[in-house]
Amino acid sequence: xxxxxxxxxxxxxxFLNNNSLEAQxxxxxxxxxxxxxxxxxxxxxxxxxxxxxxxxxxIARLKVRVEDKAIPDNLCSWHLSLNVxxxxxxxxxxxxxxxxxxxxxxxxLLNIVEIxxxxxxxxxxxxxxxxPLSSVNDVLEIIKxxxxxxxxxxxxxxxxxxxxVNGPGDFLTSYSEYTFKIELRIKPGMSFNPGTFAISFxxxxxxxx
Amino acid sequence: MRKxxxxxxxxxxxxxxxxxxxxxxxxxxxxxxxxDLQPVLQLDMTTPDQIEFVFDEINEYxxxxxxxxxxxxxxxxxxxxxxxxVGRSQGNTATGFWDQQxxxxxxxxxxxxxxxxxxxxxxxxxxxxxxxxxxTKLDYSANFQNANTVAGLGGAxxxxxxxxxxxxxxxxxxxxxxxYIAGHKGAAGADDFxxxxxxxxxxxxxxxxxxxxxxxxxxxxxxxxxxxxxxVAGAQDIATINGPSTYAEPxxxxxxxxxxxxxxx
Numbered sequence: 001x002x003x004x005x006x007x008x009x010x011x012x013x014x015f016l017n018n019n020s021l022e023a024q025x026x027x028x029x030x031x032x033x034x035x036x037x038x039x040x041x042x043x044x045x046x047x048x049x050x051x052x053x054x055x056x057x058x059i060a061r062l063k064v065r066v067e068d069k070a071i072p073d074n075l076c077s078w079h080l081s082l083n084v085x086x087x088x089x090x091x092x093x094x095x096x097x098x099x100x101x102x103x104x105x106x107x108x109l110l111n112i113v114e115i116x117x118x119x120x121x122x123x124x125x126x127x128x129x130x131x132p133l134s135s136v137n138d139v140l141e142i143i144k145x146x147x148x149x150x151x152x153x154x155x156x157x158x159x160x161x162x163x164x165v166n167g168p169g170d171f172l173t174s175y176s177e178y179t180f181k182i183e184l185r186i187k188p189g190m191s192f193n194p195g196t197f198a199i200s201f202x203x204x205x206x207x208x209x
Numbered sequence: 210m211r212k213x214x215x216x217x218x219x220x221x222x223x224x225x226x227x228x229x230x231x232x233x234x235x236x237x238x239x240x241x242x243x244x245d246l247q248p249v250l251q252l253d254m255t256t257p258d259q260i261e262f263v264f265d266e267i268n269e270y271x272x273x274x275x276x277x278x279x280x281x282x283x284x285x286x287x288x289x290x291x292x293x294x295v296g297r298s299q300g301n302t303a304t305g306f307w308d309q310q311x312x313x314x315x316x317x318x319x320x321x322x323x324x325x326x327x328x329x330x331x332x333x334x335x336x337x338x339x340x341x342x343x344x345t346k347l348d349y350s351a352n353f354q355n356a357n358t359v360a361g362l363g364g365a366x367x368x369x370x371x372x373x374x375x376x377x378x379x380x381x382x383x384x385x386x387x388x389y390i391a392g393h394k395g396a397a398g399a400d401d402f403x404x405x406x407x408x409x410x411x412x413x414x415x416x417x418x419x420x421x422x423x424x425x426x427x428x429x430x431x432x433x434x435x436x437x438x439x440x441v442a443g444a445q446d447i448a449t450i451n452g453p454s455t456y457a458e459p460x461x462x463x464x465x466x467x468x469x470x471x472x473x474x
Contacts, residue, residue: 025232025233025234027234029234030234030235030236031236032236032237032238033238034238034239034240036240040240040241040242040243041242041243041244041245042242042243042244042245043245043247044244044245044246044247044287045245045247045249046249047249047251047285047407047409050249050287051407051409051410059240059242060240062238085239094244097243100246100247100248101248101288101472102396102472104289104396104473105288105289105405108244108246113242182240184242186244188244188246190286190287190404190405190406190407191404191405191406192246192287192405193246193288194246194247194248194287194288195246196243196244196245196246197243197244197246198241198242198243198244199241199242199244200239200240200241200242201239201240201241201242202237202238202239203237203238203239203240204235204236204237205235205236205237206233206234206235207233207234207235209233
């Protein structure tokens with residue numbers, strides 16, 4: 001008798017547990033699609049490019065899809081951030097791949113890069129115009145996270161075409177709010193070591209908790 | 210199954226449920242950017258194909274001929290750089306002397322064809338930034354000296370504008386004691402080079418990336434070129450290096466000036 005009383009609830013609990021490993025806090029799913037827009041190598045080989053730089057080049061388009069739970073949770077919302085990785089180089093510099101010449105000068109600094117993330121509705125609060133990078137330790141919030149306790153009033157639903165839209169939705173039904181064009185502006189000037197250098201942008205989509 | 214074991218199993222299952230309750234959904238994507246900064250080191254020079262000094266009047270022998278701003282040098286560079294000038298010839302009379310193309314006259318034994326390359330004086334339009342920072346680093350920015358200031362052949366005269374001549378007739382960078390137009394020998398100090406930049410974006414009447422060069426040749430009377438001088442060898446007028454009573458044989462002579470822009474060494 002005791003065996004039956006124990007085993008049945010145990011299987012029931014384990015069944016629940018298997019489901020709960022895939023369960024979420026407020027949303028059913030979050031997905032980020034990244035489409036690169038061609039050549040991401042910026043070549044500087046004459047004075048025009050060195051002095052004027054690349055005024056604007058689209059490097060990627062980000063497409064966001066956030067689904068609510070099957071039983072909607074009115075707190076399902078998300079934020080989108082970006083951080084820069086230079087593979088452990090000086091936090092304010094590009095990663096050096098190789099240098100031309102003696103390499104005795106200064107490697108290029110991150111602040112020669114300006115970035116912006118826009119969509120048709122300009123939903124990003126801080127990155128609708130170009131903003132220079134400064135350090136790999138900085139996290140750039142394209143759509144800001146909710147600080148403190150998450151309230152239903154913090155969720156800004158799609159369709160309103162206002163800043164910080166962060167409710168459930170996707171780029172198929174609301175392209176203007178869930179698609180972000182990532183553009184760079186690079187103007188190196190003539191004071192850095194010649195060579196090849198690299199950085200990586202890490203885009204991170206998270207549900208707010 | 211003993212009761213105590215069953216209880217432990219039950220507790221573990223409950224604990225598993227408890228720990229799995231906070232799985233925040235996250236998705237990430239990356240894109241990499243490569244920067245290819247190719248070095249550019251460019252010297253633009255505006256100058257006649259040939260700068261001629263024709264001495265056919267007495268006053269030209271005495272006062273010399275100066276060609277003002279005959280050469281304009283414009284630098285654009287993405288690396289730290291040095292710029293220097295070297296006087297060179299083919300050495301068809303001897304290394305370190307002008308090439309004689311034609312001689313006039315009756316080949317008087319005192320008329321010698323050995324005109325030292327160092328008789329050519331040049332003056333740059335503004336001071337070398339390295340000289341401005343450290344007076345021991347010489348340049349060609351001094352005014353041409355008046356011929357009357359020469360204290361005497363082989364005497365106390367010290368040339369300030371004579372072009373650098375390599376002892377072997379090569380174009381290797383001058384040593385630290387010699388003159389540079391911009392930058393200087395060595396890569397240790399900030400006053401040894403001019404940083405990368407270009408004359409294209411100069412905003413004032415002067416630029417570290419733009420120089421005009423004046424040339425002067427002063428034969429003197431007799432034509433011994435009293436201003437010829439070398440920092441190491443001292444006076445190089447014809448009487449000093451060829452013997453008393455010698456003078457320049459009339460004729461046509463040629464030499465060339467090589468301007469060299471290189472990454473700071």
